[in-house]
Amino acid sequence: xxxxxxxxxxxxxxxxxxxxxxxxxxxxxxxxxxxxxxxxxxxxxxxxxxxxxxxxxxxxxxxxxxxxxxxxxxxxxxxxxxxxxxxxxxxxxxxxxxxxxxxxxxxxxxxxxxxxxxxxxxxxxxxxxxxxxxxxxxxxxxxxxxxxxxxxxxxxxxxxxxxxxxxxxxxxxxxxxxxxxxxxxxxxxxxxxxxxxxxxxxxxxxxxxxxxxxxxxxxxxxxxxxxxxxxxxxxxxxxxxxxxxxxxxxxxxxxxxxxxxxxxxxxxxxxxxxxxxxxxxxxxxxxxxxxxxxxxxxxxxxxxxxxxxxxxxxxxxxxxxxxxxxxxxxxxxxxx
Amino acid sequence: xxxxxxxxxxxxxxxxxxxxxxxxxxxxxxxxxxxxxxxxxxxxxxxxxxxxxxxxxxxxxxxxxxxxxxxxxxxxxxxxxxxxxxxxxxxxxxxxxxxxxxxxxxxxxxxxxxxxxxxxxxxxxxxxxxxxxxxxxxxxxxxxxxxxxxxxxxxxxxxxxxxxxxxxxxxxxxxxxxxxxxxxxxxxxxxxxxxxxxxxxxxxxxxxxxxxxxxxxxxxxxxxxxxxxxxxxxxxxxxxxxxxxxxxxxxxxxxxxxxxxxxxxxxxxxxxxxxxxxxxxxxxxxxxxxxxxxxxxxxxxxxxxxxxxxxxx
Numbered sequence: 001x002x003x004x005x006x007x008x009x010x011x012x013x014x015x016x017x018x019x020x021x022x023x024x025x026x027x028x029x030x031x032x033x034x035x036x037x038x039x040x041x042x043x044x045x046x047x048x049x050x051x052x053x054x055x056x057x058x059x060x061x062x063x064x065x066x067x068x069x070x071x072x073x074x075x076x077x078x079x080x081x082x083x084x085x086x087x088x089x090x091x092x093x094x095x096x097x098x099x100x101x102x103x104x105x106x107x108x109x110x111x112x113x114x115x116x117x118x119x120x121x122x123x124x125x126x127x128x129x130x131x132x133x134x135x136x137x138x139x140x141x142x143x144x145x146x147x148x149x150x151x152x153x154x155x156x157x158x159x160x161x162x163x164x165x166x167x168x169x170x171x172x173x174x175x176x177x178x179x180x181x182x183x184x185x186x187x188x189x190x191x192x193x194x195x196x197x198x199x200x201x202x203x204x205x206x207x208x209x210x211x212x213x214x215x216x217x218x219x220x221x222x223x224x225x226x227x228x229x230x231x232x233x234x235x236x237x238x239x240x241x242x243x244x245x246x247x248x249x250x251x252x253x254x255x256x257x258x259x260x261x262x263x264x265x266x267x268x269x270x271x272x273x274x275x276x277x278x279x280x281x282x283x284x285x286x287x288x289x290x291x292x293x294x295x296x297x298x299x300x301x302x303x304x305x306x307x308x309x310x311x312x313x314x315x316x317x318x319x320x321x322x323x324x325x326x327x328x329x330x331x332x333x334x335x336x
Numbered sequence: 337x338x339x340x341x342x343x344x345x346x347x348x349x350x351x352x353x354x355x356x357x358x359x360x361x362x363x364x365x366x367x368x369x370x371x372x373x374x375x376x377x378x379x380x381x382x383x384x385x386x387x388x389x390x391x392x393x394x395x396x397x398x399x400x401x402x403x404x405x406x407x408x409x410x411x412x413x414x415x416x417x418x419x420x421x422x423x424x425x426x427x428x429x430x431x432x433x434x435x436x437x438x439x440x441x442x443x444x445x446x447x448x449x450x451x452x453x454x455x456x457x458x459x460x461x462x463x464x465x466x467x468x469x470x471x472x473x474x475x476x477x478x479x480x481x482x483x484x485x486x487x488x489x490x491x492x493x494x495x496x497x498x499x500x501x502x503x504x505x506x507x508x509x510x511x512x513x514x515x516x517x518x519x520x521x522x523x524x525x526x527x528x529x530x531x532x533x534x535x536x537x538x539x540x541x542x543x544x545x546x547x548x549x550x551x552x553x554x555x556x557x558x559x560x561x562x563x564x565x566x567x568x569x570x571x572x573x574x575x576x577x578x579x580x581x582x583x584x585x586x587x588x589x590x591x592x593x594x595x596x597x598x599x600x601x602x603x604x605x606x607x608x609x610x611x612x613x614x615x616x617x618x619x620x621x622x623x624x625x626x627x628x629x630x631x632x633x634x635x636x637x638x639x640x641x642x643x644x645x646x647x648x649x
Contacts, residue, residue: 066618068615071624071625072574072625074570074573074574075564075568075570075571076382076560076564076571076572076574076575077574077611079382079563079564080382080608080611080612081611081615083378083379083381083382083612084378084379084611084612084615084616085615086378087367087369087370087375087378087379087612087616088367088615088616089369099475099568099571100475100476101475101476101477101564101565101566101567101568102475102564102566102567102568102571103564104564104565104566105484105563105564105565106564108565109378125566
């Protein structure tokens with residue numbers, strides 16, 4: 001029976017290799033190890049993976065690209081999952097990790113077994129793995145750069161932070177603080193935690209507004225802009241410039257304001273399609289390309305002129321997305 | 337008819353081993369390459385901390401209590417292992433010893449104040465979680481090199497995880513099932529009144545079993561942090577329910593005194609391998625928890641059948 005299976009397998013390999021494959025990775029298998037699927041961002045991430053990789057498999061760029069999600073958001077469970085993927089004979093494992101450190105043992109085992117490991121979004125610190133990180137700090141400081149261009153005289157800022165104690169919140173916040181240092185005409189007059197959710201943000205902003213002087217702009221972390229706008233409206237105060245976070249409700253509100261009174265702002269967040277960038281990076285590494293271990297993924301920014309197009313491409317209740325093609329991934333790898 | 341049937345007691349003892357064997361056959365069928373030294377090493381090395389946690393839970397279940405804090409405790413030990421034990425080994429060892437003493441004190445408290453163990457240990461789980469978060473607010477740390485080297489040691493022929501699990505099962509089996517002391521400890525859970533009348537201190541048995549639970553919890557946390565090489569305050573939260581499931585799967589019961597250390601270790605391995613099998617089968621993650629539950633239900637249903645046979649005798 002085993003011989004029959006072997007023969008079958010080699011026949012299958014032969015078939016795959018026969019029609020002059022485009023890349024050397026036609027017989028390679030890539031797996032996605034994902035720790036959580038419980039919110040719209042992760043759902044969009046998985047959908048992008050599915051869309052781009054199924055096309056890649058159909059084009060015979062790779063042999064397989066299966067997605068595995070753990071049932072509970074637990075590091076030990078994901079470590080076991082990665083070990084199972086090693087046994088299943090994948091050539092590369094793309095990881096969105098439950099913990100930056102607790103998977104290191106399993107990741108090291110994968111590397112020792114000759115498997116390429118690429119982590120993204122939730123990255124791992126094990127040195128043998130590749131990391132596709134988001135420059136959250138720049139996401140914070142860019143907001144100040146944008147505001148400085150729009151408001152040369154500066155003014156008071158309200159900062160809406162994310163979930164306390166999470167590293168992403170710390171990083172964006174430090175970027176905003178650095179931005180204020182660079183543009184000293186701005187001053188952070190107040191700061192609340194919006195937990196990246198519009199209802200929480202609305203409540204928090206409504207609570208702090210009465211104690212604040214006139215606010216020129218609101219700096220945010222994404223998912224909180226619409227709530228802030230509603231809070232300002234309910235308090236009867238003039239609407240400041242609120243930085244948005246690419247969510248559908250935020251873009252819709254921005255579009256309404258833009259049409260009504262020429263309201264101007266920008267929107268910035270990470271695209272869930274970063275999973276597809278990780279896929280192409282893994283494919284490039286398997287192809288033998290020289291890829292630096294630490295890559296920085298550009299975040300997705302929407303400005304006044306491409307608002308309509310972005311809004312149209314975003315599903316109601318979803319997040320603006322960008323899926324990567326092989327060439328775009330190559331550009332990121334090359335550091336462009 | 338009865339002559340042909342093996343005794344229910346034997347069937348009961350063999351059930352955990354049979355479930356594990358059935359699972360192995362299934363894995364061999366789906367993914368033949370997993371049945372190798374390399375494969376067992378990968379599939380079972382995370383079973384080692386679970387086996388330790390299961391034995392810790394078994395100690396508590398023996399005296400008719402339930403420990404809902406073992407997962408948080410194992411996480412705490414892992415955090416200590418990745419921080420103090422590495423930076424200042426003396427302090428680390430002292431803290432771990434102190435943690436075992438706390439476990440013993442919890443046992444004493446439960447006995448002296450006659451409190452329900454579920455409530456006390458649930459409270460303790462928050463205590464341990466709080467300690468872990470204070471110690472390691474964000475994931476990180478690194479395990480001492482000797483610990484990481486120890487748990488990853490490549491033993492000849494049989495993977496280290498299997499050797500450790502076998503030794504663990506054997507030692508606890510001899511201590512708890514074969515020795516005179518073990519009989520008293522089990523008796524304190526099965527029939528406390530009789531044991532107390534015979535002149536044994538129930539307080540001492542309870543403190544002993546909780547201290548043992550703490551000791552095995554420490555071993556669980558240390559082996560876990562050795563494998564992962566760094567820790568996270570929530571790293572082992574799942575172990576609470578896994579350890580209870582492992583004890584029950586291995587032939588233990590909630591009534592106290594009826595436990596099987598060998599079965600519990602086999603149960604822990606069965607649970608770990610069940611996860612691997614489901615992943616090899618490419619069962620969608622949405623169904624995996626349900627499938628895991630189904631495996632548990634099947635084994636428990638078989639057990640109920642055996643119990644019936646026992647009663648009919």
